[in-house]
Amino acid sequence: MSLITFKAGKLRRIPGTKILRADPAKGFISMTRDADGLTHFQWGKRDEMDAPEDDIVVFPSECTFEKIEECPNDRGYMLKYPSSTLSLFYWMQDVDASNDQIYASRINSIIREQDYQESARSDVATVSDAMDMDTTEQNENITQSQTNQEQLPSSDAQDSHMNEASASETVRNLLNNISSQRSLTTVDLADVLKPSNVRELLSQEGAVDQLKPYLPPDTPATVEAVMEVLNSPQYAQALRSLSQTLNSPNGLEVISALGLSLDESASPSEVGALQFLKAIARQVKENEDRKQQ
Amino acid sequence: MSWTTLESDAGVFTDLIENLGVSGVEVEELYTLDEETLRNFSDIYGIIFLFKWKKPDGKPDGELDYESIDRIFFGQQVINNACATQALLSVLLNHNEEIDLGSKLTEFREFTKLLPPDLKGEALGNSEDIRCAHNSFARSDPFVSDETKVATEDDDVYHFIAYTNINDIFYELDGLQPAPINHGTCTKEEFPRRAVSTIQSRIGKYDASEIRFNLMVISKDKRLTILNNPDLTDEEKAASIAVEDEKRARWKRENQLRRHNFLGLIVELSKLLAKDRITRNTWDTTLEEAKNKYSVGK
Numbered sequence: 001m002s003l004i005t006f007k008a009g010k011l012r013r014i015p016g017t018k019i020l021r022a023d024p025a026k027g028f029i030s031m032t033r034d035a036d037g038l039t040h041f042q043w044g045k046r047d048e049m050d051a052p053e054d055d056i057v058v059f060p061s062e063c064t065f066e067k068i069e070e071c072p073n074d075r076g077y078m079l080k081y082p083s084s085t086l087s088l089f090y091w092m093q094d095v096d097a098s099n100d101q102i103y104a105s106r107i108n109s110i111i112r113e114q115d116y117q118e119s120a121r122s123d124v125a126t127v128s129d130a131m132d133m134d135t136t137e138q139n140e141n142i143t144q145s146q147t148n149q150e151q152l153p154s155s156d157a158q159d160s161h162m163n164e165a166s167a168s169e170t171v172r173n174l175l176n177n178i179s180s181q182r183s184l185t186t187v188d189l190a191d192v193l194k195p196s197n198v199r200e201l202l203s204q205e206g207a208v209d210q211l212k213p214y215l216p217p218d219t220p221a222t223v224e225a226v227m228e229v230l231n232s233p234q235y236a237q238a239l240r241s242l243s244q245t246l247n248s249p250n251g252l253e254v255i256s257a258l259g260l261s262l263d264e265s266a267s268p269s270e271v272g273a274l275q276f277l278k279a280i281a282r283q284v285k286e287n288e289d290r291k292q293q
Numbered sequence: 294m295s296w297t298t299l300e301s302d303a304g305v306f307t308d309l310i311e312n313l314g315v316s317g318v319e320v321e322e323l324y325t326l327d328e329e330t331l332r333n334f335s336d337i338y339g340i341i342f343l344f345k346w347k348k349p350d351g352k353p354d355g356e357l358d359y360e361s362i363d364r365i366f367f368g369q370q371v372i373n374n375a376c377a378t379q380a381l382l383s384v385l386l387n388h389n390e391e392i393d394l395g396s397k398l399t400e401f402r403e404f405t406k407l408l409p410p411d412l413k414g415e416a417l418g419n420s421e422d423i424r425c426a427h428n429s430f431a432r433s434d435p436f437v438s439d440e441t442k443v444a445t446e447d448d449d450v451y452h453f454i455a456y457t458n459i460n461d462i463f464y465e466l467d468g469l470q471p472a473p474i475n476h477g478t479c480t481k482e483e484f485p486r487r488a489v490s491t492i493q494s495r496i497g498k499y500d501a502s503e504i505r506f507n508l509m510v511i512s513k514d515k516r517l518t519i520l521n522n523p524d525l526t527d528e529e530k531a532a533s534i535a536v537e538d539e540k541r542a543r544w545k546r547e548n549q550l551r552r553h554n555f556l557g558l559i560v561e562l563s564k565l566l567a568k569d570r571i572t573r574n575t576w577d578t579t580l581e582e583a584k585n586k587y588s589v590g591k
Binding site: 215 | 546547549550551553554555556557558559560561562563564565566567568569571576579580583584586587588
């Protein structure tokens with residue numbers, strides 16, 4: 001589940017020097033939370049985000065996301081570790097440079113405050129404002145950048161981000177924090193509601209009638225006609241889009257805009273489309289109870 | 294004042310121009326670029342070439358014809374998302390004597406006649422009528438988050454070029470050029486052959502892997518052509534028109550689905566599902582399976 005995603009490229013060290021050169025490839029920096037509640041900082045090419053080149057678990061005490069001071073066009077940023085061999089360098093690819101600091105502070109707050117619900121509520125306005133733009137690529141501004149490092153990178157610099165010593169420290173930190181870390185779970189609504197799952201429901205008495213007011217115009221109230229709608233690319237797109245929105249930081253907004261109240265008995269680690277389905281189930285149960293009174 | 298992105302679909306474009314008041318014209322997608330296919334259309338008004346554009350173009354093939362700016366409708370591309378609509382209008386507004394443009398577009402043409410290309414483009418961007426017709430195709434997702442858009446949509450700029458014969462001269466109307474490009478004289482007969490070779494050489498400038506594009510033909514409504522064809526019997530006419538009517542019905546349905554807000558249906562289906570599974574005591578397992586599927590899929 002992605003907490004933030006924005007356009008960025010990699011700055012790669014020219015081997016044997018201290019100089020960083022911008023790789024022109026178009027990429028994204030993305031922060032995600034995995035099923036174990038660990039926060040990942042990722043960079044990958046835009047069409048390769050399912051297997052990003054950089055994928056690092058980040059902890060509050062270890063790293064920060066900062067501007068590179070010596071970068072000529074002011075758009076170089078780094079994931080900074082006390083040891084510079086571990087630091088990673090990127091350049092912002094958004095056309096609008098005024099968003100750079102917004103992204104950077106959001107990354108830092110995600111690293112510092114590893115609580116999904118809190119950071120979503122407080123930062124959701126900033127994130128969606130920042131994302132609301134018409135963007136095109138700045139191909140021309142690829143520059144070389146020189147950084148002054150306290151330590152020279154060794155010529156056989158390690159590729160793997162975590163060496164043995166820091167890995168065991170990470171595990172210790174993880175075990176210490178385990179009570180405050182939460183596994184976040186959700187579902188893919190598009191899969192739950194896929195036509196094959198829903199078909200048998202339609203044959204039940206009153207089902208098609210219940211759906212009638214919500215069908216597109218000129219749709220006969222028959223099972224076949226409804227299935228045709230559910231199998232259409234337009235419906236599939238709407239369903240996919242809603243599922244993604246529910247599973248994004250804007251999900252809570254959508255659920256409350258639909259007039260659904262959240263299921264209080266649901267666990268706080270259940271978010272997104274899962275939260276939506278539980279809220280629906282709650283409403284259904286309430287309606288049933290009311291009918292029987 | 295924003296413009297939605299439009300799906301590059303012949304049914305969408307035909308509906309769009311009809312909404313603007315144009316009659317007797319249809320847009321059809323061209324899947325193969327050859328002369329024979331083009332000759333199947335009678336009365337081609339123009340061809341539009343829509344593509345996702347990755348690099349600045351080199352020099353254009355023909356000559357920039359600044360003088361023609363006074364005589365033909367040529368607007369510069371001002372708004373990216375409006376570019377398909379602008380491409381359509383670039384063809385239609387230059388064939389006002391053959392096409393029934395309707396009052397809105399006739400007025401727009403008159404109003405912008407004396408404006409230079411950049412202001413013609415601006416005028417299009419500011420036109421309430423045109424923008425509304427265009428935006429009637431906005432996807433009815435009230436909650437599409439912009440964050441999702443950033444994460445999944447690529448950000449290439451759209452670019453359009455229209456190819457059309459005006460007064461027996463073959464013009465290339467490219468909204469990113471300062472003037473129309475004159476490719477020389479060309480009769481109506483020669484247009485298909487010239488169009489094919491010009492467009493092919495244009496496509497040849499791009500790396501095949503880099504470019505995704507659509508070609509659309511703007512022509513007279515086929516049903517009118519069939520009706521007026523003296524060589525066909527009444528039965529043949531009826532059969533051919535039936536095929537066209539079926540195509541139009543399909544387009545109409547697709548546009549209804551495009552414009553429909555599915556949120557209510559999805560919520561109602563969710564309720565049906567929940568009620569059914571709760572009654573059968575399988576709601577919890579349904580959710581568990583879905584949860585497992587989601588984390589495996591990640």
